[in-house]
Amino acid sequence: MRGVNLNVFDFDYDLTWAAVLMNADETIYGRFGGRDAANPDKYLTLTGLKQALRSALDAHRRHRTDKSVAKPVEEFRVEEFPAARRMKPGACIHCHQVYDFRREAKRAAGQWGLSDVWVYPLPENLGLIMDPNHGTCVRSVAPASEAERAGLKVGDVLHQVSGASIASFADVQYALHRAPEKGSLPLSWMRGKEIFSATLTLPEGWRRTDISWRASMWGLEPSPCVHGRDLTAEEKKGLGLAEKHLAFRQGKFVPSPARIAGIQEDDIILGIDHKSLDMTMLQFNAFVRLNYRTGDRIVFQVMRNGKPLDVPMTLPSRPF
C-alpha cells in the first residue's frame, strides 16, 4: 500500500480482492468486492463485476460531459502513520495494516473506541439480502426488518444510498460504512420503471457484524493466545458436543502466555469462564477481543487426553 492515497482509495482494507473504478482525475465511479464471514468469494462474481464495469462506463460518459472540474483530493499516504514509519524502509505494507495503523494512531490520540471495529457493515444487518450476481438487486428481505418496514421488496434495484449512486454490492457496503452508528439512512430504489424512496431507521448496534474473518481483528487486544483447527461435526459428536459448540485443537505453536499458563499442543479448547459458546475458533478469538480487556483473569475449559481441565490465564498485552 506504499504510495497509495488513502483519501482516494478508501475501501474495505481487509478484503483479499477489491477494485476501484475511477477517472484519471481521481473521481471514483464505483467499487467492487465484498464478502461475509462464511464466504470470501461471496460477492466476487463475474456477472457482478460486469455490472459494476458497465455502470462505471456510463458514469465515465456522464463525467466527460460534466464541465465542473474535479477538486484534487488531499493526499494522505499510509506511510504517514507512525506505525508505518517504524517498519523497515521499503517493506511492503499490506492492505489490512491500514486498519491496524489507523487504530494505533486513533488510540494514541484517545479517539479510538470499540465501536470502531464495526467497519463495512453488511446490508443483512438491516434485513436487506443482496443478489451476489447483481449486487444492487434485492434477493430477499428479512421479515420485520428495517428494510421491510421501509417498503423494500424482492427484485427492487437500489439506486442511491445516502445520496450516493449504487452500482455494486461494494457500493452498498461503502454507503453503509459511512452511515452513523444510530439514526437514519435515506435510500431510493427502482421497481420496474418507478423510483421509490424511504428512510431506514438505524437502531443502536445495527453495525455489529461477524468480524472474525478480518485480518485486522488479529491486532486487537487482548488476544486469547490460543488458536488451531476447528473440530469436525463428527469429532464433536464423539465428545458429546453439539455441532456448533466451540471446540478447536490447539496448534503446534502455543504463544508464550498460553504456554506458561499450561496450554499444550493438541489441547481441545472448549470454552472460557464456563460460558456455553456456539462458535468457531476465529469467532472465539473475536469474542475474547470484544468482550474482555487486557489484564482480565480468565479460565479456559480444555479437554486433554479425554479429561476436562480448567486452565487459568491473565490476558496479556502485546508484544508477548
Next chain:
Amino acid sequence: MLGFGFAWPTGTWSDDARVQTANDAVWRSDYVTARATARQTGKPLLVIFR
C-alpha cells in the same frame, strides 16, 4: 499486489493495457503512468488491490 485496466472505445473493458505492479516500491510510479495514459486516451481506470 495491484493491477490497472483501461476501457476501449467500443465501451468494453480490456486488460490489454494492463500494468501489473509486483510490490510497493513501484506502485506509485505505475499509478502515475496509468493515470497519465487514462487521461491521454480519455479512458476510465480500474485499480485492483489483492
